[in-house]
Amino acid sequence: MFGRRHLAAVPAAAVPAESLPAPVVEMVPASGASRVQPDVNARLNDIKVKVFNALLDAVDLQEIGKLAPEAVREELTDIISEIVNIKKFVLSAVEQQQLIGDICNDILGLGPLEPLVARDDIADIMVNGHGKVYIETQGRIELTDIKFRDDAQLMNICQRIVTAVGRRVDESSPICDARLADGSRVNVIAPPLAIDGPTLTIRKFKRDKLTLEKLLEYGTCPPPMAELLKIIGHCRINVLISGGTGSGKTTLLNCLTRYIDPGERIITCEDAAELQLQQPHVVRLETRPPNLEGAGQITMRDLVRNCLRMRPERIIVGEVRGPEAFDLLQAMNTGHDGSMGTVHANNPREAISRLENMIAMGGFTLPAKTVREQIAGAINVIIQVQRLRDGSRKITHVTEILGMEGEVVTLQDLFVYEITGEDRGGKLQGKFRYTGLRPHFFDRARYFGKERELVAALEAAEHAA
DSSP, X not given: OOOSSOGGGSOGGGSOGGGOOOOOSOOOOTTXXXXXXXXXXXXXXXXXXXXXXXXXXXXXXHHHTTSOHHHHHHHHHHHHHHHHXXXXXXXXXXXXXXXXXXXXXXXXXXXXXXXXXXXXXXEEEEEESTTOEEEEETTEEEEOSOOOSOHHHHHHHHHHHHHTTTOOOSSSSOEEEEEOTXXXXXXXXXXXXXXXXXEEEEEOOOSSOOOHHHHHHHTSSOHHHHHHHHHHHHTTOOEEEXXXXXXXXXXXXXXXXXXXXTTSOEEEEESSOOOOOOOSSEEEEEOBOOOTTSOOOBOHHHHHHHHTTSOOSEEEESXXXXXXXXXXXXXXXXXXXXXXXXXXXXXXXXXXXXXXXXXXXXXXXXXXXXXXXHHHHHOOEEEEEEEOTTSOEEEEEEEEEEEEETTEEEEEEEEEEEEEEEOTTSOEEEEEEEOOOOOTTHHHHHHTTOHHHHHHHHHHHHHHO
């Protein structure tokens, strides 16, 4: 399907003009139709198909994967240029570079999505079948003019992504989570489950890793709250980060881990490894789906239970979504202070209910009060993040768990975010408010030598109020 000869063994001039196959499909420019006029765009599409098919006949794509990417692009550039000369296609220098770039992206990269992946202002890429590609930028979702040739080309890109991390997606296994080389999260759902064609969703990671300082610039939190979060990250406080989809839970988790002591041994458990910890002693674990025979699956609960035998000082679970919640609470209660995780919930109280439900999903027949005591004894702080309707992201609550009163888990808010109105441009206005309460983890901060920093942060919060 992809050619019959090795790339290095076939000189560019060895591709005879009469062997170039006729176009079989319409190709769409990788970076969108907006760069050229429609008639010029159609002509480039026709030329691209002819060159692309000739290239497939000239090289063996399985073999070129063994070469360095830059070497492959250099060789492909030479062959494509020679094919253009042999066929006497009339192209400007800019058009020829566009042609070469698009074909190289089709073969080696993510095809039409390659220009979007390179843009650092895009948070999400959403492909709804081959004809519609949406992006999220600055909190808004926009339709782009980028398209795939057909569903087969889109499915080929999906297969390439998931195969790189040892997974598969096809009719028998149509749902798959994966990641790109830079850690960006990928989800693929293919027909017959996706009715209108393969659907690909990429949650991009910025090249410049976000820090609390950057979150301050974006208005996600105020300076006193940021100082408090640094202390929470350093003082081995058990943290649960709660929020909706796309609210920034993983980003905030990455920010908090920057303040973990470099000497601590950290083990991360994720469905698709995307955390970007900077400490030197990190062990990254990843779940595994079942194979074709339905065997060999490794669940998140398997990972969490196993990492308890790996002498961790902190356990970080990328997303708590099932019965592994019970094992994480057990770990927090048995000496693994400073463990962290994220959960989908709309407020801190709901996050506790979600944990109860996930523990029940594991088949545990514990009384509700016992489960709540486990939660109250394990988790110290819940941090709530929210993506507001104007696209901005805010840390809306920093909430402590104090213990139990009867059968109710008692909470106290340290910081809250209150919406006060909306400006003419549709941006929500609000303010962060310090409640004035003394943190329950004050003694722990003193134990880790952070008492002065904590007092200073709280005094700054009172002054700001």
